Amino acid sequence: MPKAVVLHHANIVKGERVAIGAIPVTNVYRTIVDCIDAHVSLEFVADAIRQAVARHVITKEDAKALRARARAA
Numbered sequence: 784m785p786k787a788v789v790l791h792h793a794n795i796v797k798g799e800r801v802a803i804g805a806i807p808v809t810n811v812y813r814t815i816v817d818c819i820d821a822h823v824s825l826e827f828v829a830d831a832i833r834q835a836v837a838r839h840v841i842t843k844e845d846a847k848a849l850r851a852r853a854r855a856a
Contacts, residue, residue, distance in 0.1 A: 791817065811840045812849070819853045828853050 784790075799813040809817065815831050832849050835841040841849075 791821070793817075811835050812845055815841075815849050816852065819849065819856050822856065825853055 795809060795813070799809050800807055801810050802808070808814075811831075812835075815828060815835065818828055818831065828849075832841070832846050836843060836846050
C-alpha cells in the first residue's frame with residue numbers, strides 16, 4: 784500500500800454508503816464528517832462543503848451542521 788494511503792476503520796450504517804461502480808464508499812456527508820474528525824485542514828473542509836452544496840449532494844442544512852462540527856473540532 785502506498786505510504787500516502789491511510790485506511791480508517793469504522794462501523795458504517797447503510798445510509799452512509801454508496802457505490803461508485805462496484806466500489807463501496809461513504810457518501811459525501813459522511814466523508815466530510817470523517818475529514819473533520821481526522822483534523823483535515825479547515826480550508827479543505829470548507830471547500831468540500833461549498834462544492835457539495837453547489838453540486839446538490841448535501842443540503843444547506845447539512846452544510847450548516849458540518850460547519851458547526853468543524854468549528855467545534
